[in-house]
Each structure stands twice: as structure tokens, then as C-alpha cells.
Amino acid sequence: MIKIGGLILSKKYLAYIDESGDEGIKKGTVWFILTAVIVEKTKELKISNTIDEIKSIIDIPPNKPLHWKELRNKNVSKKRYIIDRIAKEDFVYTNVIINTYDLENEQLQGKLLYYYSCRYLLERISWYVGDNNGTVDLVFSNRSNISYPELEEYMKTLFNDNACQIRNHVIKGFEVFNSSQRKMLQFADACASSLAEAFEKDSLGYYDERFVRTLWNKLYRRKGNLLSYGLKIFPNEFMKKYLNEYPWIKQIK
Numbered sequence: 001m002i003k004i005g006g007l008i009l010s011k012k013y014l015a016y017i018d019e020s021g022d023e024g025i026k027k028g029t030v031w032f033i034l035t036a037v038i039v040e041k042t043k044e045l046k047i048s049n050t051i052d053e054i055k056s057i058i059d060i061p062p063n064k065p066l067h068w069k070e071l072r073n074k075n076v077s078k079k080r081y082i083i084d085r086i087a088k089e090d091f092v093y094t095n096v097i098i099n100t101y102d103l104e105n106e107q108l109q110g111k112l113l114y115y116y117s118c119r120y121l122l123e124r125i126s127w128y129v130g131d132n133n134g135t136v137d138l139v140f141s142n143r144s145n146i147s148y149p150e151l152e153e154y155m156k157t158l159f160n161d162n163a164c165q166i167r168n169h170v171i172k173g174f175e176v177f178n179s180s181q182r183k184m185l186q187f188a189d190a191c192a193s194s195l196a197e198a199f200e201k202d203s204l205g206y207y208d209e210r211f212v213r214t215l216w217n218k219l220y221r222r223k224g225n226l227l228s229y230g231l232k233i234f235p236n237e238f239m240k241k242y243l244n245e246y247p248w249i250k251q252i253k
Contacts (some may be wrong), residue, residue, distance in 0.1 A: 010133055010134070011040060011129075011132055011133060011134035011135075012040070012041040012042075012134060012135055012136075012137075013038055013039065013040055013041060013129050013132075013134045013135065013136040013137075014038070014039055014041055014044055014136065014137050014139060014184070015036045015037070015038045015125045015129075015136050015137070015138050015139065016036065016037045016039075016139045016141075016182065016184040016185050016187065016188040017034065017035065017036045017118075017121065017138060017139065017140045017141060017188065018034075018035055018037075018141040018179075018185055018188035018189045018191075018192050019032065019033060019034045019035065019114070019117075019141070019143075019192055020032075020033045020035070020068075020189075020192040020193045020195070020196035021033055021100075021196055021200070022100070023100075023109065023110050023111070023113045023114055023145075024100065024109060024110070026100060026101050027100075028100070029100070029196075029200055030099060030100060030101050030199070030200060030201070031097060031098065031099055031100070031196060031199040031200050032097075032098045032100055032113060032117065033095055033096070033097050033098075033192050033195055033196050033199070034095065034096045034114070034117040034118065034121050034192070035093055035094070035095045035121075035188055035191050035192035035195065036093060036094050036095075036121055036124070036125050036188070037091055037092075037093045037184065037187055037188040037191055038091060038092045038093065038094070038125060038128055038129065038136070038220075039090070039091045039184065040090070040134075041137075043090055043091075044184065046089075047089045047090065047091060047184065047187065048182075048183040048184050048187065049183075050085060050086065050088075050089055050187070051066055051183040051184075051186050051187060052183070053085065054066060054081070054082055054085055054086075057081060057085075058071075058078045058081060058082070065179045065180045065186050066082075066186040066189070066190065067179070067186070067189060068082075068189055068190050068193035068194065069193060079194070079211070080210070080211075082190050082194075083190070083194055083211045083214045083215060084214060086187065086190060086191070086215070087214050087215055087218065091187075091218060092128060092218060092219075092220050092230075093188075093191050093215070093218055093219060093220065093230070094121065094124040094125065094128065094219070094220040094229060094230050094232070095121075095192070095195055095219075095230065095231055095232065096117045096120045096121045096124075096232045096234070097195075097199065097231060097232065097233045097234070098113065098116075098117060098233075098234045098235075099233075099234065099235065099238065099242070100113070102235050102238050103234065103235055104235070110145060111145060111146055111147070111150075111151075114143070114146055114151075115151060115154050118151065118154075118155070119158055119164065119166070120232055120234075121232075122138075122155065122158070122166050122171070123164070123165045123166050124220060124229055124230075124232065125138070125171075126166050126167035126168070126170050126171060127165075127167065127222065127229070128220055128222075128229075129167075129170045130167040130169075130170045131222070134170065135170050135171075135172045136170055136171055136172065136173075137172055137173030137174075137175065138171060138173060138174050138175070139175050139176075139177060139182060139184070139185065140174075140175070140176045140177075141176075141177070141178070141179055141185045141188065141189070142176050142177060142178050148174075148176045152174055155171075155174070191215065191218075194211035194212065194215070195211070195212050197209075197211060198211065198212045198246070198248065199246065207246070209246070209248040212248070212252070213248065213252060216252040219231065219252075226252070226253040227239075227249075227253060231249065231253075
């Protein structure tokens, strides 16, 4: 147990962080999503074993990671099975969702957009864990274009920024792995990528929100508030447009 200012932090959590979409402004995918799947450490093994079960059912070899995008043009039933099975487990997930075509700051390209998203994601991770009297270790999915030592230094800067709302005392660890090395990163990939399907429209203007509807009760809410916590959408000034464009958001919030 850790005691801070009279408060005992007894629960230990892990936050697995993965993303979906492109980090370029006004090019590539419209939406960039950064997701954290938060689990209690004592429950992690049981939840991660779900990935093995899923792969055996949908005929993915045991040594091959589960990647949602590889199922994109295949049997939709497999994706539905993944989400239905994931929904049975005990976890919470939170998402920073950025419309890269509406974002006016075109300097936020590549790693800068990723860092920008991390700031808001880490706030929400720390709020959830802090409210549950816990500490958390961060586990990032490795991206070739991100310097993780640089990201760690950026995080340290945020921890000393009074304007930032990260509860840095609850964040205890920082690790980076490939998805093949941590099954829970494959779990996070499924959460991030299935949410992306609810935002990213196809060539005919259709999106698929059925997966996020299945996982609606796994989204982080604080005092009943979803849009500031489980679904943090940017830019804020376009929120009315997004709520009209994606009516499912109102229906699950």
C-alpha cells in the first residue's frame, strides 16, 4: 500500500494504450483515436486469457497477434464475436478522439498529435485510478514513429505543469511493448479500432456503431458524465456538429 497525504492507495491498475487512425492533419483518416483499457492488476491474467480464447474461436494461430484491421474486409461476424466476448470482462476504457480535418492547429502533426492526445488520455486514466484509490502502470503499444524516451520526458514536463490535470502521484510505471508481447495490448487494439468504426465513414458515408453500443457500459463515466471522460472529442467547438452527425453518442451517454 502507498500512503499519500493520509490517503491509502491500495489498488493496483494497468492501463494499456493503443490507437487507431492516422496522425496527419487533413490527410489520411478523418479521426485519430487514442485508447486506454484500464484493468485491476489482480484481474489482468483472466482478462488477457480472453484473447487466446477469441483467437481459437476465429481461427487465428496462437503465435499470431489479434489485429482488428486484418479482419476489416473479412467476416463481420468475427468482429462481432470479439466485441461480444470482450464485453463480458471487467475493465473500463477511455478515449481521446480527434477530428484531424477540423483541427485548426496544423502544427500538431505526427508525434505532436500523439503527445497532445496522451496528455488528455493520461488525465482521464489518473482521474479514474485516483478516484478508486489506486496506482497505475502505463503500458504503451509500440509505434515506430514515436520516441518513447521523448514521450516520457514530455510526461515529466506535464507532471510539473500546474495547468495540467494529471494526478501524477498515481502513475507509477511506464513501459512500451509490441502487441505480440502483451495480450492486453491486443485487447486495447480491439477497443480502439471498433470505436473507430463508429466514427470513420466509408466511401458511401456509412459508419458502424454496433460495437461501441455493445461496449457502452465499459466506457469511463464520472458522475454520469461520458463526454468529458470516456469519449473526449476534439475540437470542442464542433461538438454540436458531431452530436448531430453521430446520433448514437446521445443514445449511449
